[in-house]
Amino acid sequence: MHQKSLIKLFFILIFYYLQGITASKPKHEERLSRAILEFGDDSIQTALARGEYSLIYFYMDGCKYCGEFEQEFNFLSMLYNDKAIKSPKFQVLKTNGKKNPRLNQLFKIQMYPSLRLLNRETKEIIHYNKADRNIESLIEFINEKVEGVEPNFDNVETNVCYITSEDSLSTLIHNGKDTIIAFIADYFRDWSDHNYPSHFYQKLSLEEDYNLEFAIVDIEHPNVNSIIAKFRISNFPSIIYIDREGRIRTLQTLSQNHLTNDRLEENQVINFINDKSSGEGYENLKDLQTTIDSQDFTYDGFKQQKMYGFNFGKHEALSENIDINNEYDELMNELNL
Structure with missing residues (x-):
């Protein structure tokens, strides 16, 4: 077989191998990859110029609280991000604060996780200071600060x-x-x-x-x-x-x-x-x-x-007026402890 034919065959095999990997990729990961927008010091201007408002999530590797917040952030990204829209009014971004010191300095990040909302036109930076970082609180914050933006729940596929x-x-x-x-x-x-x-x-x-x-x-x-x-x-x-x-x-x-x-x-x-x-x-x-x-x-x-x-499932009903200590004693008796 000629060398050119071998090279062509090699690339065909590589193509189908990669196609197989893509086809077997879980749907959840595919949806996430379409929604997550991550940037760094080398793409600040490009990333922030894309949207009128940017909510930026700063995290660091090994951060326990960042790990706990990750699923909230992923859900938020699915609700608001659409890579097909070139210039959205609002976008959700993430960046590794420890690996991007310039961004850390620009947004004055001192702890992780941190959230900052940037108004591109006025250059105003708003800190997210709510006690809760659950999805309800995040949507409420966005509604308060950005007019005319609604979460798109159709983006969240479920079976x-x-x-x-x-x-x-x-x-x-x-x-x-x-x-x-x-x-x-x-x-x-x-x-x-x-x-x-x-x-x-x-x-x-x-x-x-x-x-x-x-x-x-x-x-x-x-x-x-x-x-x-x-x-x-x-x-x-x-x-x-x-x-x-x-x-x-x-x-x-x-x-x-x-x-x-x-x-x-x-x-x-x-x-x-x-x-x-x-x-x-x-x-x-x-x-x-x-x-x-x-x-x-x-x-x-x-x-x-x-x-x-x-x-x-099998017990005598406890009195409604029983105090918590006696209820605990009753429970221990039932468990023979």
Whole structure:
């Protein structure tokens, strides 16, 4: 084979190899790469000239609080950034403060993470001084300082269905696919950010390896009590898996482990999805209801759930007037501690 042909073949193989890498790149990372705008000392003028207003996030490697803020920033970038628009009114940027000393000096950065809003026309620099750096506070700050700018929630792709009624549940489980449903609330430590693109459940829903419908029931929604009762769920967070034949598996729906029943982590969910023998299995909904109804414990599905566990299934009700110390003693007695 001629040398030119070999070179051509080499580049063809490289091209298809790179295409394969791109094709296998998770959708979540693709969405992030389209939204994240990072710049440094070598591109200050170009980056800041692009938008009338720039909200700049200064971070440093190894910063614990920067790591905690990262998912908020990613979500914010998805809501406001669009690389297709050459001259937006508002943009969200990030820069590594330690690696870009000129930017650090220009914006007088003394701690990380820090946020600065730049008005390009007036050169005014506004410090973000709110105590909270959650997405709600950030959007509120932007609305206060920049007129005519709204977050675009259409930019945030999700494959997670939020079930809020019996009708939406019925539509979901009769679409010919297996379905996994998480019963959660915002106050559970593994699920406080369940609506963020960076949450593990959102990312799992976008993986092509899982031919599943992913759904969430927010147990604080006023219209879901009948759904909770239908599946006889008395512990949260918990999940159920319904296959296309109507067979059901459950995980932690009846858990009475007072020390761990407020946790439902990523590895537990992944193992539950992949291991078809895990959890409690039932032939159908009627089998689930009959089996659970025949068990010797009190169904607590409609009772007010305490934050972070202590969702009892089999116990005598404690007095409403009991003080916290006596309640703790009662709990220790029940646990034989």
